[in-house]
Amino acid sequence: MRNRLAKAAMSEALGTYDNHATPKIVELYRRWAQSGAGLLITGNVMIDRSALGEPGNIVIENESDLPILTQWADVARNEGASIWVQLNQPGKQSPKGLNKFNLSPSAIPFRQDMAAFFDTPREASQSEIEDIIQGFGRSAAICKKAGFGGVQIHGAHGYLISQFLSPHHNQRTDEWGGSPENRRRFVMAVYEEIRRQVGPDFPVGIKLNSADFQKGGFTEEESIATIRALADAGIDLIEISGGTYEAPAMSGMAGSSAKASTLQREAYFLGFAEQVRTQVKTPLMVTGGFRTFEGMNTALASGALDIVGIARLMAIEPDAPKALLNGRDCNHQVQPISTGIKAIDKMGVMEILWYSRQLKRIAEGNKPKPKEGGLWAFLASLLKSIWGTSQTKRLRA
Template identity: 50%
Template sequence: MTATIDKNNDSASQRDAARLGSQLTLANGVVIRNRFFKSAMSEQLGDNNHNPKPGLATVYQRWAEGGIGINISGNIMVDRTALGEPKNVVLDEQSDLQAFRHWTAAATQGGAHLWAQLNHPGKQSPMFLSPQPVAPSAIALGAGLDKAFKTPRALEDAEVWQVIGRYATAARLAKDVGFTGVQIHGAHGYLVSQFLSPRHNQRDDQWGGSIENRMRFVLEVYKAIRKEVGDDFPVGIKLNSADFQRGGFTEEESMQVVKALADAGIDLIEVSGGTYENPSMMGSEKGRDETVKESTRQREAYFLHYAEKIRTLVDTPLAVTGGFRSAKGMQEALDSGATDFIGIARPLALVPDLPNQVMTNVNYQMSFTVPSTGLKELDRMMMIDLVWFEQQIHRMADGKAPKENLSAWKSVWMTLKGMGGHAFKTRRA
């Protein structure tokens, strides 16, 4: 990672930087202090009962003090029998609500927002966690993932409504414990995404078939949440621009879903894309430089072109996540009008005060390379491009600074130490 800082900014540059630091007021009157939006990252800081460990408060307070406007939590699961990863946090009636209040009090200092990302994995729950996962249809994951993820059982109609109720309960509890908003995880192949995809949803009832039926699940989730939290509590969604799979959720369908959610009153839409069968959201840091167009590379943001399209359809605030590495690229994205928030994830695991640095230094830029053990199969098995960032978050949770030269082998060792035998099992689709 490298960072370039120029302390001799002229007045014009300072005015440009103020744009990134400007407030935005949501339609319900909630004020966001600036345009920096921390997208969700895997933290793996839930305890044995899936309550938040104290370290979550430590690291999120650091991000709050670093200047972030909206902090989106890592996956908070709505059903403790359906986990995506071994140390997920769960928010339900069995949760230790005081542990959550400790987290939210620390993370909202200075006016930062903390929104709970609510999720159900559906079929994307590894077999060592879910011997019998559920999904819209009994269709296995592809791309060789069926070896680690069992073919799901199709949800019955009554069970679909039960899952919707769990989202609503988690949202009600999130408001009670001090989160300042919630985000529905509707991307990356999890349950909401599975319902939207004609590849994974082949039902012939009210939940499947046409895009109007396939989007019914996410709209009912939103309605149930809104009924619990009221109109003045922000509810957002993370949504795929497309699945980038043959027979999957298309860009055209995504735009229909965006329009329907906007009409229903959603407060903020974060744009992403891909699934863990085809992880386009990982971008070039997943080793896919050849798939990233030069125009996208120059603009930094992976999904900005899609955001430009939906901007013509809705006035709902948008956040575009993925690829931002410089103050210039962030400012240009805002100036384009395609996005209202700059979504950042992995850079914040290395530079927790990145928003403050960018707002005061318009020439700021950074780059980083995920290290390798030198053994490609080990890197793949241990998901080094995931656990290396998790270990940076764990360092901050322990009160330490991120370590840009943290070795891949050290990351492997710390993951093994923390997860035991689970570390050798596929825990992400």
């Protein structure tokens, strides 16, 4: 990496409705690579077209898109940035009607106020678990062939790997559930399969929750134990985050209960990173909450992390790294996105929907709209999602 600044993953949803990469994703990353950031991590590339997180997800499950995937990797490298693909399987965290069915470690429904948006999943069978593990490895190998600099396993934010780690979502009694060791068996198997298929020298990282912030969920103690196991296995980079759709701490919605000292230090998960640093020597990346050059530089100087991750800021100010790398604060600040509808704002989905609209503007050569209203963005995104879901189902039939 040319510096310690990384664009963290955000869901772009710039694929076709049959889930192929498009020139828009290439242009978006060309723009970000020109910003000067050292590392670009893509958002939510799925490993299986039958398991989508949202309409317009790009899926890498075979080599059919290898030419445009190669273009995608090349535009970043040609500008001096490293680019990694974030690989994901959403599990139960997929909107109702998008997939024929959703798998999870256990058939645990969403909480009552979210059940209208998400189906109760089906418990994954042994053979389905093995297929998913192999799928992660296959997708990573294709990414390597296309020329990407590495891959990141999405093990956070309530998606499938996060579900396996959580005792709330994973209530299995076989070798994939029960004890913390059994619950982390899945993520270890995913890492080992990726490593088997890409070899010892290709970078593999993970995004992992510090905690789920849900009652009966994945705890900080379990997270540290998982991090130690992954570090011992040879993982190359650990990005620390936290939360799920049901408890979206990753978007700062838990900030009101944070200590004043935590808010002053900006990063939501910096205190946890300090704990992790005492346990492992693996490079650490922290994303979420950073606002100023001083806050980022102070965090790096503390030794608690090696890479500063910024995400939403890059959606409203694509050239943010240029200012930061010159010792200046950015022109914009990330603000909470609100529709004014409590049930919707509570889910934190606007942190995906609103920002995806900004990414689309950048990809089309336009400027983002930092002051776009939350309610308007929600309604426009809802209509797009309904249309996209219907088209995805039609094309899959």
